[in-house]
Amino acid sequence: MSVNFANNEPSAPIERLALELSSAAADLARRGWTPAASGNFSARLDPLRIAITVSGCDKGRLTPGDIMLMDDQAHALGDSRQPSAEARLHAQIYRLLPQTGAVLHTHSVTQTVASRHFSGAGHVCLAGYELVKAIHGHHSHEQDLLLPVFPNSQDMTEIERHVGAWHAQRQPLHAYLIAGHGIYAWGHDIATAMRHIEAIDFMLACELELRKLPA
Ligand SMILES: [Zn+2]
Structure with a gap:
């Protein structure tokens, strides 16, 4: 199976998905959330195929041709290129949460500073925010949003293990x-x-x- 993005068939589902994914990536890159070609993005085409950014491409200049297909074990489908280094983490989310249609991974300053600040606690609880209603399944500012903070590793199976353990404890995973x-x-x-x-x-x-304000 190979994906040909130059066949002038804009109505093909894979092409529409690749266009939408590359435009989302460009939007996130414009915000400065993908420094130094970091970040990766995927969307599920069907139960067996996931469209994902190829490894190392500049997310600000992403075109649909920088999107490839993989299966739900992060193996390339009909493509000699490799998916993003962290493709395994994308694949895991699609397997654990089958209703998922798209996964976005970015490195904004806020996300990175927060990930360091809350790493000791292992989670951050976002409580009292009207904007929590933007998160699926949250209908009131009185609902909290608990985000786990997992240790970093260059071994993706390590991170997968932490994510799997959290999910196995039936903790919320948004x-x-x-x-x-x-x-x-x-x-x-x-x-x-x-x-x-x-x-x-x-x-x-x-x-x-809030943490900068005097107590
Ligand atoms: Zn990353």
Whole structure:
């Protein structure tokens, strides 16, 4: 199976998904959330195929041709290129949370500082925010949003293990931070995942600002 993005078939589902994904990535890159070609983005095409950014491409100049297909074990499908280094983490989210349609991973200053600040606690609880209603399943500012903070590792299976253990304890899993690294957020489609990552970044920024105020 190979993906040909130059066949002038804009109505093909894979092409529409690749266009939407590259435009979301460009939006996040414009915000400065993908420094030094970091970050990676994916969307599920069907139960067996996931579209994901290829390794090392500049997310600010991403085109649909920089999107490739992999399976839910992060193996490339019909492509000699390799998916992003962290593709395994994307694949894990699709397996654990089958309703997921898109996964976004970025490294904003806010996400990275918050991931370091809260790494000792192992989580951050976002409480009292109107904007929590932007997160699927949250209908009132009185609902908290608990985000785990997992230790960073260059071994993706290590991070997978932490995510799996958290999920196995039936803890809420709407997004997670990796210490000194960034965030993974997702949703049932790309627009929802974008709304989630934007709302969480905003609430994390508020948490960090609150800590600057005198007690
Ligand atoms: Zn990363």
